[in-house]
Amino acid sequence: MPSLYATLADTLRAEIVAGALPPGTQLPSEHELVQRHGVSRNTVRKALGQLVHDGLVISRQGSGYFVREHQPVIWHASRPERNVQTSVLPADAWSHCVREQGRTPEEKIRIVVGVPNARIAAALQLKPGEEVVGRLRERYVDGVLSTLADSYYPESLVRDSPIMLPYDVQPGVYAILASRGAGFTRNRDEIITRMPNREEANRLKLGPGTPIAEHLRVxxxxxxxxxxxxxxxxxxxxxxIAYESFAT
Amino acid sequence: MPSLYATLADTLRAEIVAGALPPGTQLPSEHELVQRHGVSRNTVRKALGQLVHDGLVISRQGSGYFVREHQPVIWHASRPERNVQTSVLPADAWSHCVREQGRTPEEKIRIVVGVPNARIAAALQLKPGEEVVGRLRERYVDGVLSTLADSYYPESLVRDSPIMLPYDVQPGVYAILASRGAGFTRNRDEIITRMPNREEANRLKLGPGTPIAEHLRVxxxxxxxxxxxxxxxxxxxxxxIAYESFAT
DNA sequence: AAGTGGTCTAGACCACCTT
DNA sequence: AGGTGGTCTAGACCACTTA
Known part of the structure; x- marks a missing residue:
């Protein structure tokens, strides 16, 4: 026998997926649901909590519950990363990709130098104490913070190069590394699906019920x-996330 | 000012990530947390609910709350899918990959034939009413259902082939399609991160706080x-999920 | 049988948004 | 000011697990 709150949650969920409550619509208030279904407010709140938790609904204190609107951007992870020939800046592949989808990209970059944590050191096979240059990048789509993309390089490899400047790198990261004999030709990607931790949720202003993909590329x-x-x-x-690959 | 439940949740979270409460450990009972922190049971439950929701903790009715244990398997999505030369069955690439990681793969396959939903029809560019053969595959690791992997083929292409049998396909899907002049050479992959719907959560026995990756390969x-x-x-x-790719 | 979590109620006060 | 959601309490009963 399903619980009262599960039944109520299912009813509302069904109305949403069926389209009776299109994205952006306000749901009935807690008070109204209490009266309409003859259950306590806590039970109504538990049902609504489920929907919020599942990412179907968001709540705004003082105004109400609303059906969530999704407009994801597609990120082509296997496309060449080299800078694009264009007069519009930034010229990197990601920005170009966002513009192709009729939206407006923007980036903020912060540079840090120092000894990295164990995970980063292991991925880059660093010696103990070896430093890295980190480019901590925030990517915005239509003005809202959309992804975090931090890149890390062995310090000895990029010292005094444009990679250490907090701007879109010209003529491109690949070209600079290649000119120093360290052009890369192969990537290993790993994708982990999980819930954000507190810090990530704050920085990206993620509502509850929004999972993340953690993408790691070496x-x-x-x-x-x-x-x-x-x-x-x-x-x-x-x-x-999108990939193009050759079937073999 | 943080709420009582958020404060309690943070305290417990900190103990977990610091390792004071290692994976598998039982947390204090609700009753004990009520007494220790001088708050109501509902408040304790809301704090614990957060941790469950974030995937850090699982609850077992009648026994308690436990720190969650993670043992994810790595799936190499860009590896060739062709069957592997081995005496062990199943011989497909995924099973081989799981065995490499010292674990035991198993598959259950169910065949369906019929007109597919709009999403599948669009991806395969079918004519209206055109049928597909679906291979609905459940993949188990060490006996627990680990992923759903359903594949769909235009019916006209695989009629009377071993692809219509609910077993590991010999000598392999690729070989069969190639022998019919439809060998594939390119994949387009798309990965969506989201919370599971009710049916998926039930089938995969997902606790709350477990997001999924939906992987679509054409x-x-x-x-x-x-x-x-x-x-x-x-x-x-x-x-x-792991990918190997060439940087260009 | 005792202890655990799961559901549900009724009511209080607070914080926020809209008008 | 009035309505909305957010937090919190106290207590009840049920379902499940363990011994």
């Missing part, structure tokens, strides 16, 4: 030396 | 004809 030279780590946090409600 | 012939759709549901707590 780029290698032909001699299998890791020269770059790219660590991205992609909120499930804002980004879809 | 395989094309050299003349860009889509011949197969692979639709997988990968629970975040059980699977990590």
């Amino acid at each position: 780029s290698f030279t032909p001699s299998n030396r890791p020269v770059r780590l790219l660590l991205s946090i992609l909120p499930g409600d804002k980004v879809t | 395989s094309f012939t050299p003349s860009n004809r889509p011949v197969r759709l692979l639709l997988s549901i990968l629970p975040g707590d059980k699977v990590t």
Whole structure:
């Protein structure tokens, strides 16, 4: 026998997926649901909590519950990362990709230098105490923070290069590394699906019920030396990941 | 000012991530937390609910709350899918990959034939009313249902082939399609991160706080004809997705 | 049988948004 | 000011697990 709150949640869920309550619509208030279904307010709140938790609904204190609107952007993870020939800046592949979808990209970059945590050190196969240059990048779509994309390079490899400046890199990260004999030719990608931790949820203003994909890309030279780590946090409600690959 | 339940949740969370409460440990009971922190049971339950929701903790009715244990398997999505030369069955790439990680794979396959839903029809560019053969596959790791991997083929393409039998396909899906002039050479992959719907959560026995990756792969012939759709549901707590790619 | 979590109620006060 | 959601309490009864 299903519980009262589960039954109520299912009723509302059905109305949403059927389209009777289209995205953006306000749901009946807690008070109204209490009266209409003859249950206590706590029970109504538990049902609504489920929907919020499932990412179907958001709540705004003082105004009400609303059916959530989704407009994810597609991120083509396997496309070449080299900068694009264009007069519009930034010229990196991600920005170009967002513009292709009729939306407006923007980036904020902060540079940090220092000894990284164990995870980053392991991925880049660093010696103990070896430093990295981190480019902590926030990517915005139509003005809202959409993903975090932090990249890390061994410090010795990028010292005094444009990679250490907090702007879109010209003529591109690949070209600079290649000119220093460390052009990468192979990526290893890993994607983990999980709930955000508190800090990520705050920074990305994620409502409850929004999972993230953690994308980790290590780029290698032909001699299998890791020269770059790219660590991205992609909120499930804002980004879809796409790959093109050859079937073999 | 943080709420009581948020404060309590943070306290417990900190103990978990710091390792004071290692995976598998039982948390204090609700009753004990009520007394220890001098708050009501509902408040304790709301705090614990947060942790469950974030995937850090699971609850077992009648026994208690426990710190969750993660043992995800790595799925190499870009590896060739062709069957592996081995005496152990099943011989498909996924099973081989799981065995490499020292674990035991198992598959259950159910065949369905009929007119598919709009999403599948669109991906395979079918004519209205055209039928597909669906192979609905459940993949188990060490005996527990770990992912759903359903594949769909235009019916006209696989009629009377071993693809219509509910077993591991010999000598392999690729070989059969190739022998019919429909060997695929290119994949388009799409990965969506979201919370499971009710049916998925039930089938995969997902606790609250477990997001999923929905992986959609369409395989094309050299003349860009889509011949197969692979639709997988990968629970975040059980699977990590990996890709190898060439940087260009 | 005792202890655990799961559901549900009734009522209080607070914080926020709209008018 | 009035309506909305957010937090919190106290207490009840049920369902499940363990011993």
